[in-house]
Structures are given as C-alpha cells and as structure tokens.
Amino acid sequence: MAEKKITPRDKDYSQWYLDVIREGDVAEPAEVVKGCMVIKPHGYALWEGMRDDLDRRFKATGHKNAYFPLLIPMSFIQKEAEHVEGFSPELAVVTHAGGKELEEPYVVRPTSETIIGHFFAKWISSYRDLPLLINQWANVMRWELRTRMFLRTSEFLWQEGHTAHATHEEAVEETRRMLDVYADFAEEVMAMPVVKGEKTATERFAGALSTFSIEAFMQNGWALQAGTSHDLGQNFGKAFNVRFQNEEGKLDHVWQTSWGVSTRLVGALIMCHSDDNGLVLPPRLAPIEAVVVPIFRKAGERDRVVSACARLRDDLVAAGLSVELDDREGVKPGQKYYHWEARGVPVRVEIGPRDLDKGQVALKKRLAGSEREFVPMEGAVSRVRALMGEIQSEMLRRARERREESTVTVDSWDDFLDLFPEGRSSFVYAHWCGDAEVERQIKEETGGVTIRNVPLDTQPEPGRCIRTGRPSTGRVLFARAY
Amino acid sequence: MAEKKITPRDKDYSQWYLDVIREGDVAEPAEVVKGCMVIKPHGYALWEGMRDDLDRRFKATGHKNAYFPLLIPMSFIQKEAEHVEGFSPELAVVTHAGGKELEEPYVVRPTSETIIGHFFAKWISSYRDLPLLINQWANVMRWELRTRMFLRTSEFLWQEGHTAHATHEEAVEETRRMLDVYADFAEEVMAMPVVKGEKTATERFAGALSTFSIEAFMQNGWALQAGTSHDLGQNFGKAFNVRFQNEEGKLDHVWQTSWGVSTRLVGALIMCHSDDNGLVLPPRLAPIEAVVVPIFRKAGERDRVVSACARLRDDLVAAGLSVELDDREGVKPGQKYYHWEARGVPVRVEIGPRDLDKGQVALKKRLAGSEREFVPMEGAVSRVRALMGEIQSEMLRRARERREESTVTVDSWDDFLDLFPEGRSSFVYAHWCGDAEVERQIKEETGGVTIRNVPLDTQPEPGRCIRTGRPSTGRVLFARAY
Numbered sequence: 001m002a003e004k005k006i007t008p009r010d011k012d013y014s015q016w017y018l019d020v021i022r023e024g025d026v027a028e029p030a031e032v033v034k035g036c037m038v039i040k041p042h043g044y045a046l047w048e049g050m051r052d053d054l055d056r057r058f059k060a061t062g063h064k065n066a067y068f069p070l071l072i073p074m075s076f077i078q079k080e081a082e083h084v085e086g087f088s089p090e091l092a093v094v095t096h097a098g099g100k101e102l103e104e105p106y107v108v109r110p111t112s113e114t115i116i117g118h119f120f121a122k123w124i125s126s127y128r129d130l131p132l133l134i135n136q137w138a139n140v141m142r143w144e145l146r147t148r149m150f151l152r153t154s155e156f157l158w159q160e161g162h163t164a165h166a167t168h169e170e171a172v173e174e175t176r177r178m179l180d181v182y183a184d185f186a187e188e189v190m191a192m193p194v195v196k197g198e199k200t201a202t203e204r205f206a207g208a209l210s211t212f213s214i215e216a217f218m219q220n221g222w223a224l225q226a227g228t229s230h231d232l233g234q235n236f237g238k239a240f241n242v243r244f245q246n247e248e249g250k251l252d253h254v255w256q257t258s259w260g261v262s263t264r265l266v267g268a269l270i271m272c273h274s275d276d277n278g279l280v281l282p283p284r285l286a287p288i289e290a291v292v293v294p295i296f297r298k299a300g301e302r303d304r305v306v307s308a309c310a311r312l313r314d315d316l317v318a319a320g321l322s323v324e325l326d327d328r329e330g331v332k333p334g335q336k337y338y339h340w341e342a343r344g345v346p347v348r349v350e351i352g353p354r355d356l357d358k359g360q361v362a363l364k365k366r367l368a369g370s371e372r373e374f375v376p377m378e379g380a381v382s383r384v385r386a387l388m389g390e391i392q393s394e395m396l397r398r399a400r401e402r403r404e405e406s407t408v409t410v411d412s413w414d415d416f417l418d419l420f421p422e423g424r425s426s427f428v429y430a431h432w433c434g435d436a437e438v439e440r441q442i443k444e445e446t447g448g449v450t451i452r453n454v455p456l457d458t459q460p461e462p463g464r465c466i467r468t469g470r471p472s473t474g475r476v477l478f479a480r481a482y
Numbered sequence: 483m484a485e486k487k488i489t490p491r492d493k494d495y496s497q498w499y500l501d502v503i504r505e506g507d508v509a510e511p512a513e514v515v516k517g518c519m520v521i522k523p524h525g526y527a528l529w530e531g532m533r534d535d536l537d538r539r540f541k542a543t544g545h546k547n548a549y550f551p552l553l554i555p556m557s558f559i560q561k562e563a564e565h566v567e568g569f570s571p572e573l574a575v576v577t578h579a580g581g582k583e584l585e586e587p588y589v590v591r592p593t594s595e596t597i598i599g600h601f602f603a604k605w606i607s608s609y610r611d612l613p614l615l616i617n618q619w620a621n622v623m624r625w626e627l628r629t630r631m632f633l634r635t636s637e638f639l640w641q642e643g644h645t646a647h648a649t650h651e652e653a654v655e656e657t658r659r660m661l662d663v664y665a666d667f668a669e670e671v672m673a674m675p676v677v678k679g680e681k682t683a684t685e686r687f688a689g690a691l692s693t694f695s696i697e698a699f700m701q702n703g704w705a706l707q708a709g710t711s712h713d714l715g716q717n718f719g720k721a722f723n724v725r726f727q728n729e730e731g732k733l734d735h736v737w738q739t740s741w742g743v744s745t746r747l748v749g750a751l752i753m754c755h756s757d758d759n760g761l762v763l764p765p766r767l768a769p770i771e772a773v774v775v776p777i778f779r780k781a782g783e784r785d786r787v788v789s790a791c792a793r794l795r796d797d798l799v800a801a802g803l804s805v806e807l808d809d810r811e812g813v814k815p816g817q818k819y820y821h822w823e824a825r826g827v828p829v830r831v832e833i834g835p836r837d838l839d840k841g842q843v844a845l846k847k848r849l850a851g852s853e854r855e856f857v858p859m860e861g862a863v864s865r866v867r868a869l870m871g872e873i874q875s876e877m878l879r880r881a882r883e884r885r886e887e888s889t890v891t892v893d894s895w896d897d898f899l900d901l902f903p904e905g906r907s908s909f910v911y912a913h914w915c916g917d918a919e920v921e922r923q924i925k926e927e928t929g930g931v932t933i934r935n936v937p938l939d940t941q942p943e944p945g946r947c948i949r950t951g952r953p954s955t956g957r958v959l960f961a962r963a964y
Contacts, residue, residue, distance in 0.1 A: 028604075032558070033551040033588065034579075038601055041546035041616070048547065064523035065530065069515040070552075070590075070621055070637050071574075076514070089581055092553075094590065097516075097574040097636075098625035106515065108552075108576065108590070119520055122510075134523070139552055139621065143580035154579075155552050 006342070008276045013220040018149065020270055023342040024279040027149055027266075035147035035154030039263070042343060045287035046266050047157060051137065053189050053284075054159065054261065057181045063133040063161060068115050070139070071106035076114040080239040083113065086206020090142040092154075108141040113207065113232070113258055116162045117240030124164060124254060126245045131174070132164045140262075150267030151224070151482045158262035164254040166246060168233070171255035175231045178259040179212045182227035190265065191282040191395035192216050192272045193403055194226060195427075195477055197453025202436050205258075209233035215452040215477065217403035218271040221425040223452045223479035226268050229259035267482075272399055275368050279344025282395050283388035290316060290384055291324045291340045295333050295352035309351050312361065312380060316349075319381050321388075341366060346391050347384055365391055367398075403427060409475070416466050416478075420446045425480035429458070431472035433465035442467050442478075452477040488824070490758045495702045500631065502752055505824040506761040509631055509748075517629035517636030521745070524825060527769035528748050529639060533619065535671050535766075536641065536743065539663045545615040545643060550597050552621070553588035558596040562721040565595065568688020572624040574636075590623040595689065595714070595740055598644045599722030606646060606736060608727045613656070614646040622744075632749030633706070633964045640744035646736040648728060650715070653737035657713045660741040661694045664709035672747065673764040673877035674698050674754045675885060676708060677909075677959055679935030684918050687740075691715035697934040697959065699885035700753040703907040705934045705961035708750050711741035749964075754881055757850050761826025764877050765870035772798060772866055773806045773822045777815050777834035791833050794843065794862060798831075801863050803870075823848060828873050829866055847873055849880075885909060891957070898948050898960075902928045907962035911940070913954035915947035924949055924960075934959040 006019040026043035030036040092108040165171040194214035204211045208230040237253035273280040294305040313325040350362040362372045407427040488501040508525035512518040574590040647653040676696035686693045690712040719735035755762040776787040795807040832844040844854045889909040
C-alpha cells in the first residue's frame with residue numbers, strides 16, 4: 001500500500017486541509033506572489049463546474065453577464081463613506097503604468113460596486129430601464145494579512161451580481177432570490193447544506209443596508225460563510241448619482257443589490273466532505289466520475305484485463321460519464337487506489353482475471369465505509385450511472401447528519417462557554433439582545449466566536465440574551481468561522 | 483423609419499466601427515480607466531460563445547485549464563532578455579498594497595510565460611510529466627498609447643495556452659496544431675477566413691523562436707492578426723530552469739509553446755461582417771438567433787397578432803433557438819427592425835393580420851440584399867432552423883469573396899505602391915528578400931504596410947524582392963494592419 005501522506009483530521013485539521021489540497025492536486029501556494037495561489041487543473045475543473053451551474057441559474061433568473069475594468073480610480077472607492085473604510089486597508093494600488101507615474105492611482109478591484117455604479121448612472125434614465133440585472137465573472141484582489149488557500153487569498157475568482165431596481169421592495173426581493181439561488185446550488189450541486197440568514201450590523205458589507213449569507217458547517221464544527229447577498233439601499237445610487245424617472249415622472253435614486261460567491265466555495269467543498277484519504281467529491285462536480293483500474297499479477301493476464309477495462313471505459317464514456325482508465329505500467333493497484341481516492345473520484349471500477357472469468361466487475365464508492373460490490377459486466381454501466389445519484393444524495397445526507405449532530409441549543413452562558421473551548425466549535429443557537437457591543441464582548445471572551453447570522457427559517461421565540469440576560473425575540477447562530 | 487445613426491463604412495470606416503459597437507450595444511469606452519472598456523451584455527455574450535467553443539476544442543486536443551496569479555514579481559519579467567525588452571514599456575505596476583509600499587513591485591500580467599515557467603519548473607522532473615498542456619482564461623494588461631475598442635485596449639480578456647514538451651519536434655507540432663485550431667474556429671464559427679503563416683523575425687513574440695499567426699481580412703482591406711501561436715524553443719525553459727530527465731536519464735530543458743486569442747476577436751468579427759445597418763452576426767455566435775416582430779395598425783388586431791407571435795416564439799425556443807419577441811408598446815415596427823438589425827440578429831420573423839389570414843409568416847435574413855420570404859406558419863420553425871445553417875455558410879462565402887476580390891499578386895514596386903495609397907490596403911502577395919532592414923524600409927516608405935506573415939499554404943516560387951530585386955523563394959502577405 002502507498003504511504004499515507006495526509007495528516008488525519010482529528011490530529012490537525014488545518015494541516016489535513018492543506019494535505020488534501022496537495023494530494024488531491026487541487027492547488028498550491030504561489031509563494032512568489034504574497035497570499036496568492038495557483039489553481040491546478042483538477043481544482044480549476046471544480047470551479048468550472050460550479051461556475052457553469054451557477055451561470056445557468058443566474059441566466060434563468062434574468063441576469064446577463066458583462067465585464068467591467070479591473071482597475072478602479074482611487075477616487076471612486078472614496079465616494080461611499082463606509083465602503084472606503086471597509087476596503088481601504090486591503091487595496092492593491094497601481095501607481096505606475098507605461099513607464100510613467102500615474103496622475104491618479106488605480107486600485108485593483110476589491111469588488112466592483114463603485115465602477116459599476118458609475119456605468120449604471122449612464123445606462124439608467126427611466127423606470128423602463130429597470131430592473132437592470134448584471135453579473136460579472138472576474139478576479140478580485142484584497143490584500144489579506146493571513147491567508148489560507150481558497151478560503152482567504154489575496155486574489156480570488158468570483159462572480160459579483162449587481163442589480164438596480166425602481167423600489168426597495170424589488171431590491172429586497174432580489175437580495176432574497178439570489179440568496180435562495182446560492183442555497184439551492186450549495187445543497188443540490190455541492191451536497192452542502194447551509195443556514196440562510198441575515199448578518200448582524202457588525203458583519204455587514206461595507207455600504208449595505210443589510211447583508212444576507214449562507215453559512216455552511218465544516219467537519220471540525222466551524223462555520224464557513226459561503227455566499228453573501230446585499231441590499232445596498234440607495235447608498236451607491238446616491239454616491240454615483242444613479243437616478244431614474246419613475247412612472248409618475250419624478251426623479252429618484254435606484255435601489256441596488258449585489259451578491260457574490262467565490263473560489264472560497266472550493267475550500268468549503270473540501271472541508272465539508274473530504275476525509276483522511278483525500279478529496280470526496282459530489283458526482284455533480286467531480287471532474288472525473290469514475291476510474292477503471294485493471295488488476296493483474298502475471299504479464300500474461302495483462303492484455304485480457306486491460307482490454308476489458310478499455311471496453312468498459314468506452315461504454316461508460318458513451319453513456320455520458322467522465323472516466324479515466326488507469327493502465328499505467330509499474331504502478332501497483334494500491335498506489336492507483338490511493339491516487340484516485342486522493343482526487344475524490346466518486347466510483348472506482350476494478351477488473352481482474354477472476355472477475356472476467358465470472359463475468360463481473362467490482363465497484364467501490366469513494367464514501368467512507370463503502371464495501372466493494374460485484375455486478376455483472378453487462379449491468380456495470382447502468383449501475384455506475386445509478387451510483388452517481390446515490391452518492392450525491394448520500395453525501396448531502398451525511399453532511400446534514402454531521403451538522404445536526406453538532407448543532408446545539410443553549411440558554412446559559414456557562415454551557416455556551418463549555419461548547420467553545422479554544423479552537424473548537426459547534427453550531428450553537430442562542431439568544432442575543434441585539435447589542436453590537438455585547439456581540440463584540442462575546443467574540444472577545446470566547447476568542448473568536450461570532451454570530452454567523454440571524455437565521456431566516458427559525459420561528460420567533462422570546463428568550464433572554466445568553467450573555468446579558470436582556471430580552472431577545474429569537475435565537476441566532478453562533479460559531480467560530482473561517 | 484428610425485433615424486440612421488451609423489456612419490457608412492465608405493465615408494469613415496473607423497467611425498463606422500465605433501458606431502456599430504455603440505448601436506449594437508456591444509461595448510463602450512470606460513473613459514475613467516485609460517484605454518479600457520466595458521463589455522456590455524450583448525458583446526460579452528459574443529465572447530462567451532467564442533470562449534465556450536474554443537474551450538471545447540482545447541479540451542479535445544488534451545489541454546486542461548488552470549489559473550495563475552494576476553500579479554507577477556517584476557524580477558520574473560526580467561529573466562528572459564527579449565521578453566523584458568518587449569513588454570517593459572507596456573507594464574502596469576503595483577507598488578503599494580495593504581497600506582504599505584511593497585519591497586518588490588509586482589506587474590499586472592501582460593502575458594504569463596514567466597510565472598507559468600516558474601511553476602512548470604516545480605511540476606516537471608521527468609519525461610513522464612511531459613507533455614504538460616495547460617490553458618488559462620484570464621484578463622491581461624498592456625498599457626497601450628493608442629487604443630481602439632476590442633482591437634487594442636489596456637486590459638483585455640484572452641486565453642493563453644502554455645505547453646512543455648520533451649522535444650523540439652513535439653513543440654513545433656503543438657504550435658502548428660493550435661494554429662489550425664484557431665483557423666478552424668475562425669472559419670467554422672466566426673465565418674471568417676484566415677491566412678495561416680509564420681511571422682517575420684521583426685514581428686515575433688518577445689522571447690519566441692518563431693511565431694505563427696492567423697490573419698483575417700477586414701472590409702476596408704486591412705488585415706487583423708486574430709491569433710498567434712509561438713514556438714518558444716528552450717528560451718523560457720532556460721530562464722526558469724525547467725528541466726526534465728529524458729528517457730536516457732539525461733537532464734534537458736523543456737521545449738515550450740504558447741498561443742493565444744483575445745477579445746480582439748470580437749472586433750475582428752464586427753469588422754469582417756457588419757454593414758451600414760449595424761452588426762451582422764454568424765448564427766453560431768449570435769446571442770439572439772431570431773426576433774419575432776408583431777405588425778398591426780389597429781388596437782383590435784393587436785391581441786390576435788401578438789398571441790400568434792408568442793406561440794411561434796415558444797415553438798422556436800422549443801426547437802432549441804434563442805429567440806426574442808419584441809412586443810414593446812409604442813415602438814413602431816421600423817424602429818424595432820432597426821433595433822434588432824443593429825444588434826445583428828440573423829433572422830427576423832414578421833407576422834401581421836394579413837399573414838395570419840393567409841396562414842403565413844414573413845422571414846427576413848440579416849444579410850445585405852436579402853428579400854422577405856413568406857412561408858406557411860406550420861413550416862416556419864424548420865425554415866428558421868435551416869436559415870441558420872444557410873446564413874452561416876453564406877457569411878463565410880461572402881467574406882471569402884470580399885477577400886479574394888481584394889487579393890492581388892504584384893511584382894513591381896510601382897504597382898505595389900499604387901495598391902497602398904495612404905490609409906488604404908489590400909491583401910498583396912509579393913516577393914521579399916528576407917532582410918529585416920528592407921521590411922522596415924517598406925513599412926516606412928508606405929506609411930505602415932507590413933508583412934502580415936509568410937503563408938504556409940502557398941507553393942515555393944522563385945522570384946525577386948519587390949523592393950530590392952534580390953532573389954526570393956516565395957511570396958509573403960503584405961497589408962496595413964490593426
């Protein structure tokens with residue numbers, strides 16, 4: 001058997017994450033470019049799969065893609081007061097170009113509300129131009145002090161939706177619609193259940209009236225903010241003078257939204273599902289859905305086994321599956337198993353001389369605890385296809401189960417503290433009085449536990465703040481978070 | 483009829499190009515970001531169509547997508563002597579980030595040979611790692627003095643292929659294979675015929691042994707370099723120490739290629755096909771393939787006509803076509819025709835009360851000189867589908883014809899000069915002695931005529947240089963170029 005190169009989750013979760021990325025051939029730190037990474041083909045294919053699926057959902061909800069400049073005049077960032085405060089410390093600045101110092105420096109976009117606001121002002125003049133529903137797939141840059149591959153990198157890939165509406169109601173509706181799109185995508189495609197909710201004022205996007213998020217449960221009990229959707233009110237409309245004539249002929253500023261998900265989702269996918277053998281990928285995103293491994297000891301068996309494997313590979317490809325045949329010479333089956341497990345291939349097909357004699361193949365799911373199942377050769381293709389659906393559902397079921405096992409409702413501060421020893425976390429539903437200062441205090445006293453969001457799908461429930469005992473109208477979700 | 487807002491090609495070709503882009507809702511200058519543009523949804527959809535088709539071709543030839551950092555350490559650019567000389571004047575430089583001045587500035591990638599070379603050195607150690615076939619879809623920045631939308635902008639979107647091989651032969655083969663992929667794409671999808679050939683030393687990519695290009699014919703007789711493929715030899719392999727152990731166990735530097743096409747192709751598409759009414763788009767790239775326009779005078783006719791239009795729209799969509807129904811109130815049919823013609827929609831479907839009485843619809847191709855044809859309602863869907871193929875072929879045929887009409891073979895310097903009065907151009911095949919100084923002289927004396935490439939598909943033919951009378955082994959392609 002191949003040497004285990006992945007640190008177990010229980011031993012060191014952070015190291016496990018890095019090991020899974022390395023052994024899964026997903027990405028590597030760029031080193032020579034501070035806080036950046038190279039997304040390798042296997043990792044980029046995961047992002048492509050996410051992008052293509054999300055893009056269909058955005059188009060189905062009426063959005064169109066466009067592209068705005070990478071560079072934004074420094075003065076633009078300064079037009080919305082909270083926005084500049086939020087993003088200034090993280091900006092990368094272009095001061096020279098074409099061999100000369102620039103009169104006004106440009107920032108590399110950290111997000112595009114400002115430059116898009118500038119163009120919305122040119123494009124919108126009447127209620128007939130609304131709603132304007134735009135999305136952009138792009139790279140952005142936020143100079144982060146502490147980085148972690150996919151979860152927080154100086155440059156990342158993302159999409160940013162930007163919309164303008166005639167009324168606040170419509171903008172709020174859009175904000176919630178796109179939150180639902182993200183949540184549906186996370187569950188249906190990533191097999192990752194999420195908690196939809198509203199961020200507290202402290203955690204709001206710089207310049208928004210309200211921010212909604214989807215929060216996913218990672219296997220170490222931590223939360224990961226996987227997507228956000230912002231109701232920008234008229235803040236950017238006023239800062240960039242985006243006005244329209246309404247049906248009554250009066251001028252008003254537009255109501256805007258913005259919403260985004262990023263390559264962070266690749267990190268979420270890994271932390272949600274992978275195990276001590278490497279990546280575990282949901283079939284709907286797996287770049288390779290099945291691998292066929294020929295098993296033989298003697299040279300005489302080779303041709304017969306490999307050609308049967310090649311035929312099955314062809315049949316699987318003809319059935320629409322993405323399949324690899326691992327017929328490498330000089331590599332033992334065990335090493336091959338390790339190789340493809342680390343890369344998260346959902347199903348392994350093994351064929352040896354005895355299988356051929358019996359007219360069968362062995363199938364092994366990538367899921368922990370799965371046993372080999374033997375199926376007749378002629379039923380192999382339909383069984384492998386069926387397994388894709390089974391694995392997809394099973395991954396979501398297990399992820400839900402893990403989250404539920406770590407979800408707790410508490411009402412006393414002592415119990416709360418017990419749930420959050422240093423570095424450890426659960427999903428904890430508790431009451432909070434709504435005071436930002438108390439939120440800050442809780443974060444400080446627990447060494448980092450934050451309110452992830454105020455969940456949308458819980459019932460109002462009167463209670464007392466976990467920290468102050470003051471009245472509260474409902475529980476919020478606490479956790480440590482990436 | 484709507485006012486004509488597009489300057490005729492014959493009157494002012496450059497203004498015509500800008501007018502077509504504006505009226506076609508393709509893009510607009512960013513103004514606030516020097517030399518940059520905003521690609522609007524209709525223009526971005528063209529780029530998406532190109533990207534998706536090319537991406538399939540790249541994957542079918544064994545390439546995988548990856549993503550490398552936007553920022554490149556300044557010192558990297560300096561490692562390959564010709565490369566730094568070629569790109570230095572155009573670099574945009576990040577000197578500050580996260581509120582501090584950087585120790586070493588970064589450049590915004592003008593192309594990624596250097597940073598990719600750095601990672602290839604980490605990934606490649608043996609001939610078993612070769613060939614390594616990578617592609618990246620990304621934005622790049624080259625600070626240009628004179629810009630023109632799509633053709634030359636400070637930031638543009640592109641793909642850059644980067645491959646490493648064990649032998650020079652394999653690298654040359656790859657260079658030519660990707661040139662063919664580009665040429666096939668240009669003809670089959672863009673309906674734009676191209677001349678494949680090798681660039682002269684003067685026009686080579688900075689750091690390449692040889693550069694190949696596809697050159698397309700624009701309607702004003704100018705050429706446009708639509709894609710390039712470079713044999714990089716071992717230049718970057720040596721600069722970044724990318725070495726591998728060959729089958730004999732000896733260390734050698736890899737042989738590399740790179741190749742790219744960009745949003746420039748959108749400009750090429752416009753200049754190749756569009757007319758004085760606006761965009762003319764090949765069906766394989768048209769974001770909207772057909773528009774249905776209801777025709778009625780009296781309010782009483784409206785419902786009947788519009789509902790027939792909506793039914794046909796649904797049928798066309800069900801048949802897999804991308805279709806718009808223009809049922810806007812208060813806009814006359816003539817204005818609607820202008821609107822969709824300017825946007826290049828290949829087929830317009832018109833239905834009026836008399837058509838309904840006769841059980842027919844009128845179809846009008848976007849091609850110049852096309853007459854309305856009337857077809858029975860029940861045959862409309864299949865006829866519209868068939869028209870897509872017809873228009874695609876006809877556009878390629880016409881583009882070929884225009885090019886052939888403007889392609890000349892000349893053997894005297896006087897004739898050559900007559901073909902190139904100021905600002906005018908044709909595709910001129912003439913002999914050249916191979917001397918770079920003579921090439922420079924010709925460019926100077928003609929005010930900008932250059933050798934586009936040494937075509938690959940012409941037969942060797944002894945002759946005498948058009949300028950010096952010295953012996954030549956074959957004709958090269960001269961033109962003014964964007």
